[in-house]
Amino acid sequence: MVALGPVGVLIGDVHANLGGPKPRALLAALMLEPRRVLAVDRLVDLIWDDQPPRSAAALVHTYVSTLRRGLGAVGAASVLVTQVPGYLLDVDPADVDHVAFAQYVAAARLADREHEYVTAAEQYRQAIGLWRGSAFGGVEARFARARAAVLEDERLAAEEGLARCEIAMGFFSAAVSRLTGLVTAHPLREGTRGLLMRGLYLSGRRGDALGTYREGRAVLIDRIGMEPGTELRELHTQILDGTVGAPIQQTPRRVPVAPKMLPRDTADFTGRHLQVEAVTGMSRSGLATPIAVVSGAGGTxxxxxxxxxxxxxxxxxxxxxxxxxxxxxxxxxxxxxxxxRFLRALGVNGADLPDDTEELAELYRGTVAGRRMVVVLDNVRGEGQVRKLLPGSSNCLVIITSRSRLAGITGAVLVELDTLPPPAATEMLTRFAGAERVATEPAVADDIARLCGGLPLAIRIAAAKLRLRPHLPLQALARRLSDHRRRLDELTVGDLAIRSSLELGYNELADVPRHAFHLLTLLDLPDFASWVAAPLLDTTLDDADEAVEQLVELRLLDVAGTDGAGRVRYRFHDLVRLYGSEKALRHETADVLAASFRRVFAALIAMVETAAVRMPGSTLAIPPTTVPLAELDPRLAKEVIADPAGWLTAETPAIVRMVERAHELGVDEASTTLITSLLSTPSALRNGCNGWQRALDIALTAARSAGNQCAEVTILTGLGQLCFERDEFDRATPSRTGGRGPSLSG
Incomplete structure (x- = not known):
């Protein structure tokens, strides 16, 4: 619950949509005292400043409904409880930030009085860190403005307390930096000015300390017509005389503490039973330093x-x-x-921290030695980021998350996260969106989970949208997700977005693999071997393979398996492909795209014809080539020649899709030549009749548009042969109606 900033509710990373100013004012009133019932009459007085409209009581109930809808969208509707004669917030007071702030400040002041400055400073920092803006922001009711004024004064006092601790520990520059801003913003606060004068003097800046006094005296006389108070005048005299007391020169006690730095757990955590067992089971592994690397694509x-x-x-x-x-x-x-951060959280005095990173790492390992702790290192990019953060003790468990498998961390156990299979994906959607909601349209729920690609983040976003819009039928969301042009737009709610998750990996791409990512996603093949990237990028096979593997390393590309010849084949997740296509159309010029696709189509045609001449004869003649053949890399030619039939079998789904893409991208001569070249091989119709029907129809349209009658004859013959393969003999017979041939599509 957020009061120290714009009033709101934050669950994990999601902000609840609370409606307009009045519902927020109602929430703010309830946040003043969590778990205490506020009568409707009292709420009316607070929201409308004792001048309510006649319908105020009814409006309160309306605002409660608005809040519950917003809270329900983030799974927190139950915290707003109806209890005669009004309502209450059923939350732990410590989960309301202004209450937590007061608790931290109280603990800080207690430690401050005991001269335990490390503890006091840390508590002050925790308190100050809760602020996100002006208290009760967005609520103009009188009660909120009054409480905000009190809280602002307490915040300033906490800032002063932290600066006082920093001065006591000898951190003069940090204190002076903090206090300078405070004095500028609040020039009439004499206590703040006195601390700044003390910090300046003790850091060797006696002239600046005296100047700060003169400036403050002038401001006080000018604005309120008064001289500085006794304490400030006495401090001024001490600075003149050089008798300011030195800070307490003691090393605060290093009190062992049990830090609690973890983010909030997910209350509705679903699935991943094997992976959870793999990680938690490492506590019994007996390894020297148990380390689990949780690896997977963004959003898993x-x-x-x-x-x-x-x-x-x-x-x-x-x-x-x-x-x-x-x-x-x-x-x-x-x-x-x-x-x-870790050492301070473990109770080490900030003044004791060495400047050298190696010495910091040694101190860290020594401090955690003998302690039983969990260390979570999240969103790691490479091994070098974490080597110094690994404890040297078997008593500690380290959990690392990364897109990379981090194979360079010796002894780490890899825990892979993939997308969820269909039943588990639907189960997750059901749990997040509500079983009753899903029960009304169970088949549609399966469709939504499928359109989310089994990606947990996408499913969570889709479920949040359904909770946010309880009136929205599942079918409506499924229809929106089915439109690939708006799917990524739909998979955004609050500050959760698929694009943001994918952006992390995309931003790590170097220029060449980024260019490959653009082109390969826009080519949109069902799967492919790495050779495809070579003509796309106009580079060597080795460089193409390296670019593709970098995409795999950053989890922007999946390994689909191997084909019959043992070649690795790759596949994009649907959402990654949509994201990459967006980036391609934004960052690649039309000329670059056209040239890249012409090269890959030319290379494929050359490979098909290389295969065709080494296979048994076909009943179809090879038509004249209208696209210049590419000069094949000897390694590619060797692969095709070694097993032309096997190569064609492996590449047929990609070839069919390339015919479609050539037509979609306006390279019709490539689609025509590609399909007519392929029809010259005896294996042309052995794989996937549905795909061949689609490809032949497209190529026929392209041939007729170009007036290429030779290609048209070959394609019509291929269509007839396809009908023969399907035992559709009547459709395979040429038309005698004077037309150009039968319509064989469908």
Whole structure:
């Protein structure tokens, strides 16, 4: 529950949609005292400042319904409880940020009085870190403005308390930096100015300290016509005399603490039973330092699984949990910064932290030695990011999440996350969206899960949309998702978006693999071998293979298996392909795309004809080639020549799709030549009659549009042969009505 900023509700990473100002004012009133009933009459007075409309009581009930819909969309409708004579928020008070703020400040002041400055400073930092803007932002009711003013004063006091602790520990530059901003914003606060003067003097800036006093005196006289108070004047005299007391020179006690740095667990965690067991079972592995690397594509739920497992193991590792997000956009991505955070959380005095990263790592390993702890390192890009963050103790379990498999971390156990199979995907949607909702349209729920590609993040977003719009039939969402042009737009809710998840891997791509990603996704093949990237990129087979493997490493491309000749074949997840196509159309010019696709079509035609001349004769003649043949790489030619029939069998689905794409992309002469070349081989119609019907229809249209009668004859013959294969003998007979031939589509 957010009060220290714009009033709202945050569940995990999702902000609830709470409606307009009045529902937010109602929520703010209930947040003042969690788990206390506020009567409807009292709520009316608070929301309308004692000047309510006649329908105020009814409006309160309407606003409650609005809030429940918004809360329900993030799975929190039950927290708003009806209880005579009004309503209450049934949440842990510590989950309301202004209450948590007060608790942190109270703990900080207690430690401050005991001169335990490390503990006090950390508590002050926790308190200040809860603020996201002006308190009770967006609520203009009188009660909210009054409470916001009190909270703002308490925030300033907490900032001063933290600065006072920093001065006591000798961190003068940090204190001066903090206090300078506070004095600028609040020039009449004499206590803040006095702390700044003290920090400046103790850091050797006596002249600046005296200047700060003169400036403050001038402001006070100018604005309120008064001289500074006694304490500020006495401090000024001490600075002049050089008698300001030095900070307490003591090393605060290093009190062992059990840090609780984990993000919130997912209450409705679903599935992944084998993976959860694999991670939690490592607590019994007996390894020198148990390390689990949870790897998978963006949106498969790596972070969710890691945090869930860490929470499950809290009792097994009672000395605490450390957590750091090392993603590109995170402020804590550097090893040095993370080590400092971890050590302070473990009770190490900030003044004791060495500047050298290696020394920090040694201190970290020594501090966790003997403790039973879980360390979660989230969104890791490479092994180098985490080597210094690994404990040297078998008492600690490390859980790492990464798109990469991080094979360079010795002894790590890999836990793979893939997309969910159809039954599990539908089960997840059912749990998130509600069993009653799904029961009304169970087949449509299967379609939605399929259109989400079994990706947990996509399913969670789809379910959130259904909760957000309880009136929306499942069929309506399925229809929107079926439109590939808007699917990624539909898979966005609040601050959750498939695009954002895929962006992390995409941003790590170097220029060549990024170019390959654009072209391969736009080519849109059902699966392909890495050779396809060579003509697309106009590069060598080795460079093409390297670019493709980099896409696999970043989980933007999946390995589909191997074909009959032992070649690895690759496939894009549907949502990744849509994302890549968007990027391609945005960043690649039309000329580059046309040239790239012409090269790959030319290469494929050359390979087909290389295969055709080495296979038994066919009843169809090879038509004149209208697209210049590519000069085949000797390795490709050798592969085709070694097993032409096997090569054609493996490539036929891709060839059929390339005929379609050539036509869709306006390269009709390539689609015509490709299909007529293929029809010259005896294996042309042995694989997938439905695909051949589609490809032949397209090629026939292209041949007729180009006026290529030779190609038209060959394609019509192929259509007749296809009908023969289907035992559709009447449709295989040429028309005697004077037309150009039978319509064989459908």
């Amino acid at each position: 739920g790596k972070s969710t699984l890691a945090v869930h497992c860490a929470h499950l193991l809290a009792s097994v590792y009672p000395d605490g949990q450390l957590y750091a997000d090392l993603s590109e956009g995170s402020k804590t991505k550097g090893s040095t910064v993370v080590l400092g």
